[in-house]
Amino acid sequence: MALTTKDIALLAGVSQSTVSRSLNNSPLISVETRRRVLQIAEEQGFEFNANARGLSTNRTNTIGVIYPDDYLDHDVSLYLGSLLTQLRKILEQWDLDLIVSFKENRKTGIDSIKRLVMRKKVDGLIIVHSQSDTSTLEFLEKSDIPFVFLHFYHNSGKVEGINQVYTDHFTGGYLGTEHLIKLGHRRILCVSADAEGEYAQRRRGYQAALEHHKIAWDPALVLFGDRTFQSGYNLVLAHGDLFDSVTATFVHTDTMALGVMEALKATGKRIPQDIAVVGYDDVELTAYFQPRLTTVHQPREELATLACERLVQLLSAKRSLRGKQIKVQPTLVVRQSCGAHLA
Amino acid sequence: MALTTKDIALLAGVSQSTVSRSLNNSPLISVETRRRVLQIAEEQGFEFNANARGLSTNRTNTIGVIYPDDYLDHDVSLYLGSLLTQLRKILEQWDLDLIVSFKENRKTGIDSIKRLVMRKKVDGLIIVHSQSDTSTLEFLEKSDIPFVFLHFYHNSGKVEGINQVYTDHFTGGYLGTEHLIKLGHRRILCVSADAEGEYAQRRRGYQAALEHHKIAWDPALVLFGDRTFQSGYNLVLAHGDLFDSVTATFVHTDTMALGVMEALKATGKRIPQDIAVVGYDDVELTAYFQPRLTTVHQPREELATLACERLVQLLSAKRSLRGKQIKVQPTLVVRQSCGAHLA
DNA sequence: GATGGTTATGCATACGCTTGCATACACTTG
DNA sequence: CAAGTGTATGCAAGCGTATGCATAACCATC
CATH class of the missing domain: 3.40.50.2300 (Response regulator)
Structure with missing residues (x-):
């Protein structure tokens, strides 16, 4: 049905791994081979299968945005709604997709953060939520997933370790x-x-x-x-x-x-x-x-931008970075x- | 690191496939075995790896919501913003995640719909967008992915085949x-x-x-x-x-x-x-x-609900269903x- | 011409899950 | 008692990609 690297390999007369390396810009590939593979992939409109990639690399290129359950019930909506748009605009620059979820599923009561992380659906989280119960925080640290608190300031216990972006x-x-x-x-x-x-x-x-x-x-x-x-x-x-x-x-x-x-x-x-x-x-x-x-x-745009940039830093860091408190000045x-x- | 079905199998003293079947409610498993497996999985806080699952089943339990690029630049925001919240609320009832994207990446110019579908990141789409250029429509039909147009009415060419929910x-x-x-x-x-x-x-x-x-x-x-x-x-x-x-x-x-x-x-x-x-x-x-x-x-809630329900129907249908035009009455x-x- | 060193490619495995098929076991039944 | 019928389980392949390791080709060197 859908094209795979193997199909491209066949068309290009090379092996599947060469196709993979070519498309991932591996330095191991000769200029000429890469060019041919890229061209064929382009012609055929090839796209990687995200699931296979995620399974293999443990990366999904998707980040989760957690919102309060009632974010549009209240008037806070106007502010948070436009914050979401900002986030989308910024994350698309890195080709990152964005899963939006409420903190908790109202039907099942399941914690969205835990669910998304444990199922490996996201590489990182931007959490726009006022409450950070200790269990969630512990879970986040233990599971070693990059996350940034945005908008709401959190100071429960050891603030040092966490990353957050908020207004002063x-x-x-x-x-x-x-x-x-x-x-x-x-x-x-x-x-x-x-x-x-x-x-x-x-x-x-x-x-x-x-x-x-x-x-x-x-x-x-x-x-x-x-x-x-x-x-x-x-x-x-x-x-x-x-x-x-x-x-x-x-x-x-x-x-x-x-x-x-x-x-x-x-x-x-x-x-x-x-x-x-x-x-x-x-x-x-x-x-x-x-x-x-x-x-x-x-400064909505600034807040959103800084949160995304910090998250991207955390994502690409080899070892987990120290927490960073980014306080943005209002005007x-x-x-x-x-x-x-x-x- | 993270728990796998194999780990649970080891703990339960059964094979990995028995764990898989138990957690998926396969009728092949005895009551007692299933009970034990479920209990252990519960105790250990096991969650499936979504990527592996997606690779194996070609299903992601994620649906894409496509918005106009400028949806919050204009005042239309108020309406569409709350529509999004409705969608999230409804989709979570089926344990479906929701990827939000604009029609087109402003940086790369890449069509989000094609990208999400070809990379197999979504099982279906809810498209809240006024324009449906023929190429997108052709792509959608050809790729055989369930989709529902929401809010904006589309009548380009053969309307019969497509599903849409809109106000009269x-x-x-x-x-x-x-x-x-x-x-x-x-x-x-x-x-x-x-x-x-x-x-x-x-x-x-x-x-x-x-x-x-x-x-x-x-x-x-x-x-x-x-x-x-x-x-x-x-x-x-x-x-x-x-x-x-x-x-x-x-x-x-x-x-x-x-x-x-x-x-x-x-x-x-x-x-x-x-x-x-x-x-x-x-x-x-x-x-x-x-x-x-x-x-x-x-009727926002009704529109959102009907769109989701229709999409869920399409998702679970063996063969692709006929298009359905759902016109909702305003009051x-x-x-x-x-x-x-x-x- | 044998040796060593690059450089480019292929082979094969692993990732974690689903699922068709084989199998083992416990019963019935003629 | 052999053969048949379920029922419950395990085995193993496959999904599409990334990547360590082996290898082949080519060239330079002595």
């Missing part, structure tokens, strides 16, 4: 807050999410900026939502007095920020005149809302919602 | 239009996109509904955008007089509809009092905008932007 959310929190302070704001309401993880970092940056500028930190000025538009909207309705009492708010997710802005508008507030708003993430979605949202930009994108253009 | 856009166009007619509107502006393909169907439905209700069809009442929010917004600015002259508008993409609504609001129009708006797609995004958008719902979701709740 402390700095992000600091940047957004300081920007508002420099615009003259003193009481800045922080709308955040999640008790721990990256959001805690953002809050630490927020707090540090206040302290650095000698502004007392008021724990009452921190609200918690669930990252959704609706949650941002509802927080404004539920805590109208709090929003009345401040001149600015720093919302730790763009989608929530949009919800906050809509609710503020609905309650008659002008943005940024009555209250300045700064968001976090810089998702395309913000383009649809007026005023244009000033926000902390997460502030100044638009209109903060009022900077009015100053 | 004629009916969608009809539904949206008729709804407005029944609310009393006579002059309905149509904001569409793309000269051909699914958008042409939506326009045909629009036109049919008008004619059916004895309303003269006015070609001047059809505008064309590029499916983006911004394009919807700009059309309103560019054709303010046209929008003034009608009492309703049927926009053939939600994201465009949202742009249209924002622009209408910006020019002082009230929705739906001054002008009623109906969209198309029913993306989550619309939840963020007031008034809530009445729209034609594309109208009545919210506020059409004004029905005021009537």
Whole structure:
């Protein structure tokens, strides 16, 4: 049916191994022979059988991308969805295929990571997931498969050994807050999410900026939502007095920020005149809302690129490399919602 | 290193082939032997080597999903992104992995479909792509690999032979239009996109509904955008007089509809009092905008489910089945932007 | 002209699994 | 009791590629 190296060998009048070596650029082959083999393979439209190759080399040229199960149920989708596209774009440069999976099969409950690795379907993993239960981590180290944590920062136990690429959310929190302070704001309401993880970092940056500028930190000025538009909207309705009492708010997710802005508008507030708003993430979605949202930009392309490059390094390394923590710096994108253009 | 069936065989005191048969539920194995083998395999955390299996059976338990290269550059992203999640959710029920790829590698220019199929990396394909150049189609038929076109309708040449799952856009166009007619509107502006393909169907439905209700069809009442929010917004600015002259508008993409609504609001129009708006797609995004958008719902989950089910059928069929055209009916979701709740 | 050294090629095996075929065993049955 | 019939298991080949090792061809050297 499909062409094999043996078929090409027959056509070229050489042995199967010569065909294999020719197509793999082995230095053992003479220029002339290689040329002829390549030409015939080309003419016949030959492609290697990936399974046979994988069996023989223990390499599949496929990498697994692990996503949270709910990645599109939540609004986090917009961000992670475009991250996936970036990954695909970058990995194709190395002719690497990409298997997407959720962390866990909801039907069977089977851990996708273990499954993909043990079945030898992937050469490496890019894990975009917040939780790293110890068992998974142990498994990864033991099975000696290259992997990179992307986006979510992991610090469970011995961080030294693992590779990860993530945004410096402390700095992000600091940047957004300081920007508002420099615009003259003193009481800045922080709308955040999640008790721990990256959001805690953002809050630490927020707090540090206040302290650095000698502004007392008021724990009452921190609200918690669930990252959704609706949650941002509802927080404004539920805590109208709090929003009345401040001149600015720093919302730790763009989608929530949009919800906050809509609710503020609905309650008659002008943005940024009555209250300045700064968001976090810089998702395309913000383009649809007026005023244009000033926000902390997460460098998606850079994150994706660095993660892939690191993974490729790990793949080609003879011995397993040391862990590398790659922290990417966010930047502030100044638009209109903060009022900077009015100053 | 990794466990093989041979290892399990040794532990169980049986031959390698008995292990293979046991794990594959062959009826040839005695209950007691199978039980013991399964238990040992379980204890040891055994998993099959997918490459060896693939080589032997010519099956990979992996299916390829082909996306347009630009699927997240455009706003179409919101819809296709969630479609992908649906596909993953459904395919995992059959323990099928999913390789995502763009139609064509932008670096090498190599056709992903051909590559994946010829290298035997996938058992089947779900193709979410509008163009089907004849060469690809010929290749697919010749290579005898199961494939299903999803979302985009293909009618090049002999449609009979191919399998596809798509929305009945004629009916969608009809539904949206008729709804407005029944609310009393006579002059309905149509904001569409793309000269051909699914958008042409939506326009045909629009036109049919008008004619059916004895309303003269006015070609001047059809505008064309590029499916983006911004394009919807700009059309309103560019054709303010046209929008003034009608009492309703049927926009053939939600994201465009949202742009249209924002622009209408910006020019002082009230929705739906001054002008009623109906969209198309029913993306989550619309939840963020007031008034809530009445729209034609594309049954994403159903589309994804049907495509997967059909593919699974094709995979397990002995001989290649006949082509099947699965047309899914859209439904109208009545919210506020059409004004029905005021009537 | 025998020896040694390159260089290019082929032979044969291994990778881990599936599966057709042979076989061994335990029963029935005439 | 020989022959037949299942039933459960093992043996061995084959899937297509990579690669260590043997070999052949060619040339240079003494």
